[in-house]
Amino acid sequence: MGSTPVAGELLAIGELDPGRIALEFRAPNLIAALRPGHALHLVRPESGGYRVRRVAPVSRVDLLRGSVEVALQPRADGGQDALAGLRIGEVIELIGPIGQPILINKATMRLLLIADGEGFAWVRALAIAATSAGVSVTMLQQAETAADLPPASLLPDVVEIVVATSDGSIGHRGTVADLLAEYVSWADQAVVAGAADIRAAATSAALRRRTADRTTASGKPARTRTTPAGNRAPWLQALLAHEIGCGIGACGGCTVATRAGQVRLCREGPAVDATGSASKGGA
Numbered sequence: 001m002g003s004t005p006v007a008g009e010l011l012a013i014g015e016l017d018p019g020r021i022a023l024e025f026r027a028p029n030l031i032a033a034l035r036p037g038h039a040l041h042l043v044r045p046e047s048g049g050y051r052v053r054r055v056a057p058v059s060r061v062d063l064l065r066g067s068v069e070v071a072l073q074p075r076a077d078g079g080q081d082a083l084a085g086l087r088i089g090e091v092i093e094l095i096g097p098i099g100q101p102i103l104i105n106k107a108t109m110r111l112l113l114i115a116d117g118e119g120f121a122w123v124r125a126l127a128i129a130a131t132s133a134g135v136s137v138t139m140l141q142q143a144e145t146a147a148d149l150p151p152a153s154l155l156p157d158v159v160e161i162v163v164a165t166s167d168g169s170i171g172h173r174g175t176v177a178d179l180l181a182e183y184v185s186w187a188d189q190a191v192v193a194g195a196a197d198i199r200a201a202a203t204s205a206a207l208r209r210r211t212a213d214r215t216t217a218s219g220k221p222a223r224t225r226t227t228p229a230g231n232r233a234p235w236l237q238a239l240l241a242h243e244i245g246c247g248i249g250a251c252g253g254c255t256v257a258t259r260a261g262q263v264r265l266c267r268e269g270p271a272v273d274a275t276g277s278a279s280k281g282g283a
């Protein structure tokens, strides 16, 4: 059975990055259950008995305001999302949480986040939660140009933001793939969210890191590093976005093939083990 719908009153409409709308809803009875990696279903009745239903990642939780901010994902068909036309004060149904939280090991003190404009919404809440818990966070952000980047003010001041733009208008000219080698040995864990190209780049970097961990400079196998008690999350998790569906694991519409088999993103995901070395599978 799915979660019981709760009423969410729209408090604010904003943008995470150009064209990507964020909606803040007052929903005090829902927010205690929300963790980074979760999404919500937004449900709005339409004329003719239809109901608009969308999966929206949780991008921020404000315990003092009793509110949750979610990001509208671009529609697969490129059309305008009817939910973008909501007005302040309107009430819709929120259902969730959808999916599993991103797993962060207790021993993790250095967290690497890798995102493009599409993926930013999926990792923003994690950046906020991790820094609140005293974890050092570096965010590698990729965009076509400076104007496409999310404002730095959307992240806590203590997050180190490193930018790569295709046109070189700010930061490194190129992609985050060019920067990964510098950061993978620093990080205790990493999370990537966004298009297939940055997920592939991060996965390749994680596999190289794993190989390096197992090989000494002379080419002989290194001693396997012991895993501190309580560590069970893979080094790299990939966030795989999904747009619509039942949200309760019943329809199969969000099923994707991973290195370790089929994963329903609304139940076992959206975070999967990108290198397939743990139980949840790879992207």
Ligand code: FES
Pocket (backbone or CB within 6 Å): 244, 245, 246, 247, 248, 249, 250, 251, 252, 253, 254, 255, 264, 265, 266, 267
């Ligand atoms: S959305 Fe139906 S199984 Fe995931």
